[in-house]
Amino acid sequence: MATTAAAPAIPATDSYVGTSGVWSWLTTVDHKRIGTLYLFTSLFFFLVGGIEAGLIRWQLAQPNMHLVSADVYNQLFTMHGTTMIFLGIMPLSAAFFNYIVPLQIGARDVAFPRLNAFSYWVYLFGSLFMNTSWIFGMAPNGGWFGYAPLTTMAYSPGLNIDFWMLGLQILGVSSLAAAFNFITTIINMRAPGMNLMRMPMFTWMAFIVQFLLVLAFPVITIALVFLQFDRFFGTNFYTTTAGADPLLWQHLFWIFGHPEVYILILPAFGLVSEILPTFSRKPIFGYPVMVYSGILIAFLGFGVWAHHMFAVGMGPIADSVFAVTTMLIAIPTGVKIFNWIFTMWGGNLRFTVAMKYAISLVGLFVIGGISGVMHASPPADLQQTDTYFIVAHFHYVLVAGSMMGLSGGIYYYFPKITGRMLSEKVGNWQFWLTFIGVNLTFMPMHWAGLYGMPRRIYRYDAGQGWEIFNLLSTIGAFIQLIAALIGIYNILKSRKSGEVAGNDPWGGGTLEWSMPSPPPEYNFATIPTVTSRYPLWDVKTPGLVADVPHSRHGDERSDIAVGGRHVGSMHDHMSAGTPEGGVNPHAHQASSKVSLKTAEELGIPIPYPTIKPLFVALFMTLMFGSLLLIHENMLKEAITGVILCAATMTAFLYSWLTAPLEPHHA
Amino acid sequence: MANDDIFTHTNPDVDVHAMGEVHEHPTWKEYKWVALILTLITVVEVWIYYTPFSKTPLFVPVLLIMSVAKFTIVVMFYMHLKYDHKLFRALFTGPLTIAMATLISLLFLFEKFGGK
Amino acid sequence: MATAVATHAHPPTSTGLDHRKIAIWAFIGSECMLFASLISTYLIYKGRSIVGPFPHEACDPPRCATHLNAILNIPVTSQSTFVLLMSSLFMVLALEAVENKGKPGYSGIRGSSKFWLMATAIAGATFLGYQAFEFTSFVHEGLTIRTNLFGSSFFTLTGFHGAHVTAGVLWLLTLFAIDVKRGLGPKDALLVDISALYWHFVDVVWIAIFTLVYLIK
Numbered sequence: 001m002a003t004t005a006a007a008p009a010i011p012a013t014d015s016y017v018g019t020s021g022v023w024s025w026l027t028t029v030d031h032k033r034i035g036t037l038y039l040f041t042s043l044f045f046f047l048v049g050g051i052e053a054g055l056i057r058w059q060l061a062q063p064n065m066h067l068v069s070a071d072v073y074n075q076l077f078t079m080h081g082t083t084m085i086f087l088g089i090m091p092l093s094a095a096f097f098n099y100i101v102p103l104q105i106g107a108r109d110v111a112f113p114r115l116n117a118f119s120y121w122v123y124l125f126g127s128l129f130m131n132t133s134w135i136f137g138m139a140p141n142g143g144w145f146g147y148a149p150l151t152t153m154a155y156s157p158g159l160n161i162d163f164w165m166l167g168l169q170i171l172g173v174s175s176l177a178a179a180f181n182f183i184t185t186i187i188n189m190r191a192p193g194m195n196l197m198r199m200p201m202f203t204w205m206a207f208i209v210q211f212l213l214v215l216a217f218p219v220i221t222i223a224l225v226f227l228q229f230d231r232f233f234g235t236n237f238y239t240t241t242a243g244a245d246p247l248l249w250q251h252l253f254w255i256f257g258h259p260e261v262y263i264l265i266l267p268a269f270g271l272v273s274e275i276l277p278t279f280s281r282k283p284i285f286g287y288p289v290m291v292y293s294g295i296l297i298a299f300l301g302f303g304v305w306a307h308h309m310f311a312v313g314m315g316p317i318a319d320s321v322f323a324v325t326t327m328l329i330a331i332p333t334g335v336k337i338f339n340w341i342f343t344m345w346g347g348n349l350r351f352t353v354a355m356k357y358a359i360s361l362v363g364l365f366v367i368g369g370i371s372g373v374m375h376a377s378p379p380a381d382l383q384q385t386d387t388y389f390i391v392a393h394f395h396y397v398l399v400a401g402s403m404m405g406l407s408g409g410i411y412y413y414f415p416k417i418t419g420r421m422l423s424e425k426v427g428n429w430q431f432w433l434t435f436i437g438v439n440l441t442f443m444p445m446h447w448a449g450l451y452g453m454p455r456r457i458y459r460y461d462a463g464q465g466w467e468i469f470n471l472l473s474t475i476g477a478f479i480q481l482i483a484a485l486i487g488i489y490n491i492l493k494s495r496k497s498g499e500v501a502g503n504d505p506w507g508g509g510t511l512e513w514s515m516p517s518p519p520p521e522y523n524f525a526t527i528p529t530v531t532s533r534y535p536l537w538d539v540k541t542p543g544l545v546a547d548v549p550h551s552r553h554g555d556e557r558s559d560i561a562v563g564g565r566h567v568g569s570m571h572d573h574m575s576a577g578t579p580e581g582g583v584n585p586h587a588h589q590a591s592s593k594v595s596l597k598t599a600e601e602l603g604i605p606i607p608y609p610t611i612k613p614l615f616v617a618l619f620m621t622l623m624f625g626s627l628l629l630i631h632e633n634m635l636k637e638a639i640t641g642v643i644l645c646a647a648t649m650t651a652f653l654y655s656w657l658t659a660p661l662e663p664h665h666a
Numbered sequence: 667m668a669n670d671d672i673f674t675h676t677n678p679d680v681d682v683h684a685m686g687e688v689h690e691h692p693t694w695k696e697y698k699w700v701a702l703i704l705t706l707i708t709v710v711e712v713w714i715y716y717t718p719f720s721k722t723p724l725f726v727p728v729l730l731i732m733s734v735a736k737f738t739i740v741v742m743f744y745m746h747l748k749y750d751h752k753l754f755r756a757l758f759t760g761p762l763t764i765a766m767a768t769l770i771s772l773l774f775l776f777e778k779f780g781g782k
Numbered sequence: 783m784a785t786a787v788a789t790h791a792h793p794p795t796s797t798g799l800d801h802r803k804i805a806i807w808a809f810i811g812s813e814c815m816l817f818a819s820l821i822s823t824y825l826i827y828k829g830r831s832i833v834g835p836f837p838h839e840a841c842d843p844p845r846c847a848t849h850l851n852a853i854l855n856i857p858v859t860s861q862s863t864f865v866l867l868m869s870s871l872f873m874v875l876a877l878e879a880v881e882n883k884g885k886p887g888y889s890g891i892r893g894s895s896k897f898w899l900m901a902t903a904i905a906g907a908t909f910l911g912y913q914a915f916e917f918t919s920f921v922h923e924g925l926t927i928r929t930n931l932f933g934s935s936f937f938t939l940t941g942f943h944g945a946h947v948t949a950g951v952l953w954l955l956t957l958f959a960i961d962v963k964r965g966l967g968p969k970d971a972l973l974v975d976i977s978a979l980y981w982h983f984v985d986v987v988w989i990a991i992f993t994l995v996y997l998i999k
Binding site for chain 3: 111112179180181183184188190191192214215219223233235236243244
Binding site for chain 2: 875
């Protein structure tokens with residue numbers, strides 16, 4: 001295949017934004033840089049969450065251990081969950097949305113580059129805010145789901161929950177802003193010829209996830225507002241003595257919380273749907289069904305939330321309705337599993353590390369899915385709920401599922417992002433240790449749960465039959481930790497001395513592989529025209545895509561459609577064979593001959609770097625943070641803080657909105 | 667006096683494509699009727715509140731129907747969803763449907779419809 | 783907000799639509815869920831307050847310590863509802879004035895975007911004035927945000943709506959200021975359209991609140 005071993009003329013890091021240094025990173029509005037920021041920040045927080053998990057597992061390795069107190073244990077499992085979900089998986093998915101989606105659709109950036117930067121800075125500051133609670137010994141301790149009334153002042157008077165609810169509100173802003181950005185980008189910035197049913201699978205899953213974000217986050221925002229008002233202003237939303245319903249929080253939280261788990265898994269599904277075809281040398285099997293099942297999962301995902309509440313006494317009708325919808329949602333999910341298997345069937349398989357991770361997701365997610373279907377039955381769930389059986393389920397789908405898929409994505413896209421390959425040899429060590437570690441950690445939990453071990457206990461007595469399972473889980477956790485460290489080592493080492501990647505180390509079929517690695521600032525010198533779902537295979541290896549629908553010369557579908565009105569045609573943007581980008585059949589060999597032009601030479605306006613998004617994010621975080629003072633009996637200071645920060649934030653925001661995005665031309 | 671036949675899409679300075687105008691938007695000619703109808707419905711809503719009808723079981727459904735009518739009129743005409751690119755209709759009705767379904771489900775779950 | 787889109791070096795958008803208009807509709811979608819959550823909570827807690835005051839019925843001892851009137855004032859709120867409804871009409875006329883600036887038939891008031899933008903802002907501010915009056919009189923009659931479930935859910939719901947109106951009024955005043963400074967013309971139609979969509983949505987939410995909170999007992 002590729003002659004990637006031949007030294008190309010372009011060093012790996014040269015084609016980033018012309019400037020370098022810390023300031024260039026603080027002011028960047030380039031989606032590639034922002035994606036890189038998300039990647040490394042999320043990996044850092046994965047380590048934090050992993051350490052929290054390590055401490056939990058150490059405490060539980062044997063009966064009645066005294067590593068941590070009950071109170072610290074509560075903080076550990078709360079922060080482990082909150083960190084992994086909001087500071088780990090979601091941002092790692094965002095790293096891929098940011099870096100890859102514009103490349104896959106043939107765009108030069110996202111629709112709102114400054115808003116994109118803002119989303120990242122809000123994530124960073126919100127994450128730091130939440131974790132400063134550790135310094136005060138007051139990390140959130142109400143579980144990642146923060147059930148009220150437990151989290152009301154009456155039962156949680158400390159600052160712990162304040163950090164949690166304010167932190168989540170801040171992070172919510174990040175996700176919502178990004179969702180508006182990506183919805184607009186995916187709808188509006190696709191290359192000519194790329195109608196919706198030609199978008200890459202990862203972009204489709206990303207697109208669906210943005211709608212889930214838009215619809216789910218407002219609900220938790222309100223749940224948190226009610227909790228904030230109760231805690232800060234003495235309202236009665238969760239005050240049972242005033243007649244409040246203890247289930248209100250649970251319903252509102254899970255109306256958000258269930259779509260949230262689809263937000264966590266769909267990006268990984270999307271990555272798998274890219275990796276499997278590439279390393280099977282076959283298009284994805286049943287592309288339309290894969291798209292529709294993703295949409296169906298998202299839609300149905302709003303109708304299953306109360307399956308988290310089967311033990312609260314909603315009554316037989318509610319239980320039955322949610323049981324049925326929950327079982328129904330297994331269908332589109334199961335369909336994807338089959339389509340992935342059929343994608344590999346008869347393919348020319350290459351078992352790269354990325355491929356191994358992707359195949360693992362397909363197999364191990366099924367285990368998590370099966371336990372999930374078992375929970376869908378309310379009577380069975382009464383036995384399983386609040387035990388380690390549930391912990392086993394969601395760790396299979398989130399770690400053996402989502403995390404494996406995302407790890408595969410890292411191995412698959414690292415070459416594109418950095419220009420160098422991750423070491424397959426080291427990667428294989430990481431993969432196998434992860435595989436063994438994950439299964440060793442979470443498989444025994446099924447038994448521990450069925451033998452009655454409850455969730456969230458900080459220690460347990462001997463003699464209940466739980467010891468062996470906990471010990472195995474702990475050993476597995478430490479194997480995972482070693483695997484993670486090996487992965488970090490691989491990343492750090494390969495950035496400097498990995499094999500140079502070239503445009504297309506894997507022989508991929510989608511647009512991101514048509515460009516240098518890493519791509520130049522402007523991505524595409526000429527926006528390519530897309531003729532099928534696998535535009536690169538169309539040009540390089542047409543035999544692979546014989547069965548995929550295509551345009552031919554003059555085909556209407558390759559034109560830019562605007563509500564039926566013809567706006568442009570493929571001929572306006574014909575770029576096959578252009579040395580500087582677009583769909584170049586010789587791209588994988590040509591890098592030594594290509595001299596990359598700069599944006600100025602090509603006449604492509606590049607958005608101005610700006611520090612304003614960072615400042616708006618910073619003062620917004622400080623504004624929320626000022627509210628903490630209310631519970632330190634400093635109401636005047638809190639109000640002053642809020643007003644000053646709001647004013648500063650607004651001033652920077654006004655400056656941002658009135659500044660031009662990029663240079664005009666005459 | 668005023669030429670009421672001026673439609674925005676014939677004004678070459680307005681980028682109607684970017685704004686997604688597919689059909690001619692209404693003008694004052696149509697808008698004044700819209701405003702009148704909205705006012706009328708509001709008057710009826712408040713009026714029936716003060717009549718004995720408000721104590722009958724039909725009161726709530728009738729009120730809801732009138733409110734839905736007002737809602738639809740504002741969205742279709744003032745927000746000109748009727749005249750714009752179909753995409754906006756999709757972007758609005760999807761979330762609206764999920765929002766309505768969630769609201770109604772919650773009312774059932776909290777036994778607000780007659781209860782058991 | 784006065785940036786012209788550099789079109790020549792940018793490929794046309796896939797739909798031909800401006801990014802910002804797509805984004806505002808996506809934002810409005812999220813607001814549907816936001817207000818649906820607030821309204822759901824209000825409706826869930828309706829009739830479940832242990833102590834008064836209550837929205838539609840008076841309360842006497844022994845249920846309440848002293849006599850408490852029904853707190854909602856339909857005649858007054860009907861007026862504020864009407865004002866907000868009219869503000870949407872003014873907004874629509876403001877957009878029309880911007881789009882047709884300088885064209886025959888759009889001279890005088892009809893073509894004055896400044897007039898209609900200010901009219902909308904004043905109507906919005908009037909609505910807020912009514913809300914302020916309503917809130918303070920409720921507090922005088924014994925209903926605060928802490929008093930009971932009704933107080934908490936009512937003030938939070940209408941407070942969030944009022945905050946949205948306030949943001950809208952500030953947005954409109956900003957547009958007015960830009961109009962005064964450099965004039966708003968047809969090329970700004972999109973910007974005014976986006977603010978109009980936001981404004982109408984805020985009106986539409988009030989239509990729901992007025993019925994569900996005030997008119998349904």
